[in-house]
Amino acid sequence: xxxxxxxxxxxxxxxxxxxIIGFAQKRKELSLKESVSGSRAFTPNxxxxxxxRPNHDEIAYLSGDFEDVIRYxxxxxxxxxxxxxKSFPYTSLAYGENIPKADIDVLQKTxxxxxxxxxxxxxxxxxxxxxxxxxxxxxxxxxxxxKAINYSEATVAENVDVHVKTGNLAYTYGQNLFVRAAGGKxxxxxxxxxxxxxxxxxxxxxxxxxxxxxxxSVSGKKLAFYRKDESMVTQYPIMNLEAxxxxxxxxxxxxxxxxxxxxxxxxxxxxxxxxxxLNVTGDPEQYLTNIAWSPDDNFIYMAIVNRDQNLMQMHRYxxxxxxxxxxxxxxxxxxxxxxxxxxxxxxxxxxxxxxxxNRSGYNHCxxxxxxxxKMLKQITSGNWExxxxxxxxxxxRILFIEGTMPKTWGTERxxxxxxxxxxxxxxLTVSSGIHKATxxxxxxxxxxxxxxxxxxxxxxxxxxxxxxxxxxxxxxxNPLAGYEMPTTQVFRINADDGTPIAARIILPPNMDSSKKYxxxxxxxxxxxxxxxxxGWLGGxxxxxxxxxxxxxxxxxxxxRGSDNRGKEFEQVTHRQLGTVEMADQLAGIKYLRxxxxxxxxxxxxxxxxxxxxxxxxxxxxxxxxxxxxVAGGPVIDWKYYEVMYTERYMDTPEQNKEGYxxxxxxxxxxxxxxxxxxxxxxxxxxxxxxHSLLFVRACIRANKQVDYFVxxxxxxxxxxxxxxxxxxxIGMYFDDYLK
Numbered sequence: 075x076x077x078x079x080x081x082x083x084x085x086x087x088x089x090x091x092x093x094i095i096g097f098a099q100k101r102k103e104l105s106l107k108e109s110v111s112g113s114r115a116f117t118p119n120x121x122x123x124x125x126x127r128p129n130h131d132e133i134a135y136l137s138g139d140f141e142d143v144i145r146y147x148x149x150x151x152x153x154x155x156x157x158x159x160k161s162f163p164y165t166s167l168a169y170g171e172n173i174p175k176a177d178i179d180v181l182q183k184t185x186x187x188x189x190x191x192x193x194x195x196x197x198x199x200x201x202x203x204x205x206x207x208x209x210x211x212x213x214x215x216x217x218x219x220x221k222a223i224n225y226s227e228a229t230v231a232e233n234v235d236v237h238v239k240t241g242n243l244a245y246t247y248g249q250n251l252f253v254r255a256a257g258g259k260x261x262x263x264x265x266x267x268x269x270x271x272x273x274x275x276x277x278x279x280x281x282x283x284x285x286x287x288x289x290x291s292v293s294g295k296k297l298a299f300y301r302k303d304e305s306m307v308t309q310y311p312i313m314n315l316e317a318x319x320x321x322x323x324x325x326x327x328x329x330x331x332x333x334x335x336x337x338x339x340x341x342x343x344x345x346x347x348x349x350x351x352l353n354v355t356g357d358p359e360q361y362l363t364n365i366a367w368s369p370d371d372n373f374i375y376m377a378i379v380n381r382d383q384n385l386m387q388m389h390r391y392x393x394x395x396x397x398x399x400x401x402x403x404x405x406x407x408x409x410x411x412x413x414x415x416x417x418x419x420x421x422x423x424x425x426x427x428x429x430x431x432n433r434s435g436y437n438h439c440x441x442x443x444x445x446x447x448k449m450l451k452q453i454t455s456g457n458w459e460x461x462x463x464x465x466x467x468x469x470x471r472i473l474f475i476e477g478t479m480p481k482t483w484g485t486e487r488x489x490x491x492x493x494x495x496x497x498x499x500x501x502l503t504v505s506s507g508i509h510k511a512t513x514x515x516x517x518x519x520x521x522x523x524x525x526x527x528x529x530x531x532x533x534x535x536x537x538x539x540x541x542x543x544x545x546x547x548x549x550x551x552n553p554l555a556g557y558e559m560p561t562t563q564v565f566r567i568n569a570d571d572g573t574p575i576a577a578r579i580i581l582p583p584n585m586d587s588s589k590k591y592x593x594x595x596x597x598x599x600x601x602x603x604x605x606x607x608x609g610w611l612g613g614x615x616x617x618x619x620x621x622x623x624x625x626x627x628x629x630x631x632x633x634r635g636s637d638n639r640g641k642e643f644e645q646v647t648h649r650q651l652g653t654v655e656m657a658d659q660l661a662g663i664k665y666l667r668x669x670x671x672x673x674x675x676x677x678x679x680x681x682x683x684x685x686x687x688x689x690x691x692x693x694x695x696x697x698x699x700x701x702x703x704v705a706g707g708p709v710i711d712w713k714y715y716e717v718m719y720t721e722r723y724m725d726t727p728e729q730n731k732e733g734y735x736x737x738x739x740x741x742x743x744x745x746x747x748x749x750x751x752x753x754x755x756x757x758x759x760x761x762x763x764x765h766s767l768l769f770v771r772a773c774i775r776a777n778k779q780v781d782y783f784v785x786x787x788x789x790x791x792x793x794x795x796x797x798x799x800x801x802x803x804i805g806m807y808f809d810d811y812l813k
Contacts, residue, residue, distance in 0.1 A: 100558045103623035110801045113616040118530030118550040124521055126514040131196050140186040148519055148535055151545040157215060166219045173222055180204050191238045199238060210241045219607060223256040233274055233287060240294035246274040251299055255344050263342050270305030270326060277302045277337040281718040282363035284416035291371040296393060297342045298365055298374055304335035312757050315786055325759050330713050330720040331727045334359045341393045350396045357381055366416035369424045374474030375417045383410045383722045402447025405433055409648040410722045416558040420465055420470040430460060432641045453492055454526045454660040459638050461487060467517025471495060474513050483576040485565055485608040502541030508609035525610040527562055560622035562612045567665045569658050573634060575751060577662060579608045580628035581613060592676035592812050593627045594664060599655045603645060604637045605630050617801050629666060635660030651723055652691045659692060678812045680804060682706035683761060690739050697747035702812040704804050706753045707790050710765040711738040743772035749811045751781040755788035
């Protein structure tokens with residue numbers, strides 16, 4: 075059986091662990107600061123901004139100090155030059171009227187390159203930031219001349235969006251959108267002053283893969299942007315402690331079953347200075363998602379999802395008139411549908427695009443006629459998931475994708491090459507772990523950025539036909555080599571119905587298998603998250619490694635409902651959040667109880683957000699399993715959570731009254747048995763504090779003791795120096811009551 079096989083593997087690892095560690099002089103454990111705010115220093119080295127030069131077998135990347143663009147030749151297998159800020163031609167900079175000399179002096183002293191792109195064979199655009207302004211610079215690598223083509227003021231501009239090829243700039247300030255063409259004057263595009271109306275920002279609370287509110291056309295001559303009207307959305311008070319006396323600001327927060335905001339899409343033409351609204355009809359509370367421009371700048375393709383989230387229709391719009399040119403195709407689902415990736419046009423071919431969908435049960439790529447909406451072919455297939463399109467060659471014939479592998483429980487990422495004409499598929503990577511690719515323009519080469527549980531990072535150049543090694547760009551040293559590190563293992567256990575699920579165990583250094591150790595179960599368990607992978611340290615956070623150094627066994631399960639395992643694996647939780655997920659977490663506990671070195675009387679659990687919901691669910695619905703728990707930012711009752719997310723997985727409270735009541739933890743407070751600490755950010759705008767306060771009140775009414783800690787001024791994720799305090803707080807709680 076799988077359980078027994080895993081036990082033997084772990085015990086064998088323990089026998090090997092002692093003598094390996096014994097020969098080295100190493101620090102016993104990471105400090106709290108090193109494992110939290112200092113964890114970047116222990117992140118494996120990488121090469122930033124890898125970018126292939128057009129029409130050359132040459133790749134470039136940023137130096138570690140962000141001051142040089144390093145050029146590397148594939149043929150010569152060596153560095154062939156650097157574009158350095160130390161020799162940057164500052165004196166040639168000009169933007170409209172010349173940049174003031176004072177600005178240039180500041181740039182020379184403080185500027186760093188935070189992004190760059192090849193414009194053509196001989197020009198790159200770089201983004202320079204001097205902590206006051208951000209400049210877009212066009213740099214001629216042959217003549218070593220440069221000019222500033224746009225800039226934004228860091229103290230004013232928000233949601234900055236620069237078109238790579240032209241340098242045209244869009245940003246928001248307050249409620250409105252501003253645009254400046256390269257070398258031109260700043261234009262205010264919208265002039266909203268009424269409360270609850272916003273332009274150029276993300277909509278639908280960043281669901282459906284939405285990460286921004288502006289979308290440049292391919293040429294950079296037109297800009298699509300969202301306008302959001304949330305004046306009808308209920309408001310939630312956020313306490314302001316700085317005022318005398320304290321007061322509150324109002325957050326517009328649409329809870330499940332309540333009114334949602336209305337979104338619209340507009341087009342700004344930089345040449346005509348005109349603005350056109352797309353003619354979107356239907357329910358104003360539907361979701362406008364996955365915006366994509368056609369390569370010829372004439373059309374917008376947009377997926378529209380109904381409020382019930384069980385129907386998606388792909389529309390095509392004329393951007394010059396705003397006219398809806400019709401529905402190209404639609405997808406329906408009995409549970410929910412959630413498009414996450416816009417139409418992907420192959421190079422400059424405006425007549426067809428690639429669409430990603432999980433209609434077959436797994437996320438795959440489909441080729442569509444962009445004018446008629448006819449599906450031309452299914453490109454990828456099988457019991458695995460496409461996770462990202464890595465690119466296409468310059469002829470539009472070869473598609474490169476990143477994806478999972480069958481029988482690896484979604485933990486690996488491999489690179490595949492697909493011939494769009496013949497359908498022939500060739501895997502380009504095989505090593506177990508995580509592979510990410512950057513594709514050259516002609517598809518002849520790619521970078522393979524690889525890590526595994528015990529391999530920090532290797533970046534190779536390989537050929538794009540067979541994946542054969544050409545040269546090594548980086549082999550990162552182990553940044554944790556100076557410490558006695560735990561043993562991390564990723565493996566499979568079975569759910570109660572036999573479904574394979576991924577598990578990760580982190581064992582303390584120098585562990586004595588004849589002794590018994592306390593266990594900390596780290597849980598998330600919700601949609602769109604995968605806590606375990608086959609990459610560096612199994613995807614674990616460094617502070618969890620430190621907890622293992624301090625004598626805890628750390629255990630995690632990616633239960634059903636989590637990401638990258640196919641539609642059935644995710645959707646099994648529909649209308650019953652927390653039920654199947656808890657069953658899978660208990661399968662993990664069943665596995666742990668079979669390990670002879672686990673102290674089943676000293677088991678703790680910790681999770682944040684959905685993980686906080688899971689933590690309190692397990693503490694109250696299965697009392698006695700865990701002795702101690704720490705829940706951060708927990709969802710307590712789904713009717714108090716946001717519309718888009720909650721209704722996708724639970725429908726509305728009116729449609730699914732039984733499911734909401736069963737998932738609610740307010741009535742479960744009476745079952746609390748053990749020590750529970752709840753932590754919440756006072757300014758949390760994702761899981762509002764009302765959740766945890768209602769649970770505390772329920773505990774008081776049930777005469778159950780619960781500990782509660784608030785981070786004033788912090789939102790859903792506690793950040794900055796306060797994060798050190800948070801992790802110390804969590805560790806102290808387990809030390810006090812579990813260890």
